[in-house]
Amino acid sequence: MNSALGVAWQQLSHQRVKLVAAAAGVVVAVMLMLVQLGIRTGAMESSVSFSRRINSDLVVVSPRTKSIFRSAQFPRRLLYRLPSDRDVQTVSEVYISLAQWKNKWESIEHPISVYGIDPSRAMLELPGFSHQATTLQLADHLIFDSLSRTNYGPVNDALRRQGTLETEVNGRRVKVFDSIAVGISINTDGNLYCSPTNFLRLFPDRPPGSIDLGLVKLAAGADADAVAKRLQPLLGAEARIVTRQALVDAEIAYVRETAPIDFIFGMGALVGFFIGFVVVYQILYTEVANHLPQLATMKAMGFTDGYLLRLVLWQALILAALGYLPGFALAIGLYEVAEKQIQMQFSMTWERALGVWIATLSMCAISALIAVRKAWAADPADVF
Amino acid sequence: MTPPLATPAPRLNAAVIEASHLNFAFGTGELKRQILFDVQLRIMPGEVVLLTGPSGGGKTTLLTLIAALRTMQDGELTVLGCRLQEARSSQLVRLRSAIGFIFQQHNLLGFLTARRNVELMFQLHPHVSAQEARARSIQILRQVGLGERADYYPASLSGGQKQRVAIARALVCQPKLVLADEPTAALDSQSGREVVNLLVNLARETGSPVLMVTHDARVLDVADRIIRFEDGRIVQS
Numbered sequence: 001m002n003s004a005l006g007v008a009w010q011q012l013s014h015q016r017v018k019l020v021a022a023a024a025g026v027v028v029a030v031m032l033m034l035v036q037l038g039i040r041t042g043a044m045e046s047s048v049s050f051s052r053r054i055n056s057d058l059v060v061v062s063p064r065t066k067s068i069f070r071s072a073q074f075p076r077r078l079l080y081r082l083p084s085d086r087d088v089q090t091v092s093e094v095y096i097s098l099a100q101w102k103n104k105w106e107s108i109e110h111p112i113s114v115y116g117i118d119p120s121r122a123m124l125e126l127p128g129f130s131h132q133a134t135t136l137q138l139a140d141h142l143i144f145d146s147l148s149r150t151n152y153g154p155v156n157d158a159l160r161r162q163g164t165l166e167t168e169v170n171g172r173r174v175k176v177f178d179s180i181a182v183g184i185s186i187n188t189d190g191n192l193y194c195s196p197t198n199f200l201r202l203f204p205d206r207p208p209g210s211i212d213l214g215l216v217k218l219a220a221g222a223d224a225d226a227v228a229k230r231l232q233p234l235l236g237a238e239a240r241i242v243t244r245q246a247l248v249d250a251e252i253a254y255v256r257e258t259a260p261i262d263f264i265f266g267m268g269a270l271v272g273f274f275i276g277f278v279v280v281y282q283i284l285y286t287e288v289a290n291h292l293p294q295l296a297t298m299k300a301m302g303f304t305d306g307y308l309l310r311l312v313l314w315q316a317l318i319l320a321a322l323g324y325l326p327g328f329a330l331a332i333g334l335y336e337v338a339e340k341q342i343q344m345q346f347s348m349t350w351e352r353a354l355g356v357w358i359a360t361l362s363m364c365a366i367s368a369l370i371a372v373r374k375a376w377a378a379d380p381a382d383v384f
Numbered sequence: 385m386t387p388p389l390a391t392p393a394p395r396l397n398a399a400v401i402e403a404s405h406l407n408f409a410f411g412t413g414e415l416k417r418q419i420l421f422d423v424q425l426r427i428m429p430g431e432v433v434l435l436t437g438p439s440g441g442g443k444t445t446l447l448t449l450i451a452a453l454r455t456m457q458d459g460e461l462t463v464l465g466c467r468l469q470e471a472r473s474s475q476l477v478r479l480r481s482a483i484g485f486i487f488q489q490h491n492l493l494g495f496l497t498a499r500r501n502v503e504l505m506f507q508l509h510p511h512v513s514a515q516e517a518r519a520r521s522i523q524i525l526r527q528v529g530l531g532e533r534a535d536y537y538p539a540s541l542s543g544g545q546k547q548r549v550a551i552a553r554a555l556v557c558q559p560k561l562v563l564a565d566e567p568t569a570a571l572d573s574q575s576g577r578e579v580v581n582l583l584v585n586l587a588r589e590t591g592s593p594v595l596m597v598t599h600d601a602r603v604l605d606v607a608d609r610i611i612r613f614e615d616g617r618i619v620q621s
Contacts, residue, residue, distance in 0.1 A: 014494070301480060301483075383487055383491065
């Protein structure tokens with residue numbers, strides 16, 4: 001107890017109610033920062049989650065495509081020029097479009113994303129999809145995304161109970177025979193997966209020769225960047241070939257550009273920081289103001305301004321530590337609630353946990369630096 | 385040519401406080417009000433000196449100057465070998481940590497027990513181990529008759545008891561000088577008497593000289609020397 005830290009702890013813990021109030025302020029700040037930044041990352045990650053699931057080496061898109069979810073089509077025949085290159089092993093086309101799903105319990109239609117993918121050459125991380133290759137070939141057989149939002153009706157329950165579910169998509173009678181857990185995003189509330197043939201049945205207006213994505217698998221050891229450069233002339237001006245990472249980066253850039261995710265949630269985190277700052281500052285300032293004669297006495301007795309700073313700073317750091325852990329736990333809890341409510345993935349990362357801890361420390365330290373100025377200004381000669 | 389009368393005294397007998405031609409004023413220009421006029425003062429080790437006189441006479445101002453809490457204006461003042469008129473602020477802070485202070489108000493920290501309030505002073509002397517600091521704090525609280533109440537918070541001590549804790553705090557690090565500013569002002573006559581006796585006895589044990597400002601005529605008998613101060617001048621020593 002023979003240190004500024006010990007004295008700081010005595011001062012803080014002397015009035016439990018005050019300590020709890022101050023720590024609660026930090027808890028709210030930490031929680032807000034973690035939740036806002038978590039949602040920001042979650043929204044960002046979910047909107048690029050489909051592109052992250054691609055596991056081919058190269059991807060062909062239309063030059064007009066800004067995002068997979070707003071894709072323009074390009075001619076399929078261009079994609080099939082590529083296997084002539086010695087490094088290209090397989091190619092596969094993907095159709096993507098929005099359809100109207102009929103919620104048969106409420107008889108309301110909701111938009112849903114439909115993916116037409118060849119199960120034998122999927123090149124996509126869709127656990128459980130390729131296993132159903134045989135059934136997917138049957139006419140009008142679809143797989144539902146079990147993480148879709150609930151406005152499509154209790155589809156998962158129905159599948160569990162009956163095995164299959166009949167409904168209408170784009171006015172066509174279809175049979176949902178399975179579900180896989182992939183996940184949704186800010187772009188889409190739900191997903192359906194099927195073979196290219198069944199996709200074209202749902203969208204009779206779409207010409208079969210016009211596709212949204214081309215996936216290109218290369219031979220082992222091929223340099224993706226070099227091959228992409230070599231293949232581009234084969235495609236001409238009507239299609240563009242990029243590496244998987246370049247596609248993901250472009251998707252992130254597109255989301256940043258079109259949805260004000262960074263701004264909205266960044267602002268939310270900033271508000272959290274500010275709330276914490278104000279609460280901690282108020283508490284520390286009141287502590288200093290209430291003990292001004294005593295602090296002036298200490299200065300008269302030979303305690304330096306540096307010692308008083310350490311005294312207040314330690315209190316700030318204790319509050320930071322006391323507030324961070326419950327705030328962290330609360331944020332984890334809220335991530336789980338949010339996952340259940342909006343079916344979006346939120347996860348804590350080391351970077352975010354550390355970043356918010358540093359923000360909390362600086363929030364408290366700045367409060368202390370401002371609060372201690374009153375003690376510094378006290379004239380010890382006034383004690384006499 | 386005769387040699388100067390005042391030869392530098394040997395170190396052991398050096399004055400603890402030596403003031404000569406000390407002038408001090410508050411304000412400037414038209415509002416300037418001089419508080420101290422040509423003060424000469426010398427206090428030797430082990431002395432107990434009381435400073436009395438009507439209020440507003442400048443006693444407390446003299447005390448704050450000696451305590452290195454005000455900027456010197458005119459004259460010379462040497463405290464514990466430190467020449468205040470030319471010392472740097474870091475030297476002044478170091479000087480203050482060698483002085484034991486007792487004020488009218490006890491100014492104990494309410495969130496620390498009596499023992500911790502006393503122990504706090506050792507943070508100015510970090511070479512003293514935590515165990516020793518604790519032992520010495522308990523020891524001195526016993527000496528001021530508060531051994532039983534070492535773990536009480538100031539709020540549950542009486543006025544006299546709080547002032548006794550303040551005395552323990554001032555003396556626990558064995559200061560080379562004790563400055564007291566009307567330590568009995570807030571106390572009834574009996575506890576005032578007790579507090580002054582404790583202070584003087586403890587100071588005599590450690591050999592610290594005491595300079596005490598007081599109005600309290602009942603405690604004058606403890607002094608080795610009484611200095612009477614009026615209108616900024618020493619009128620009787």
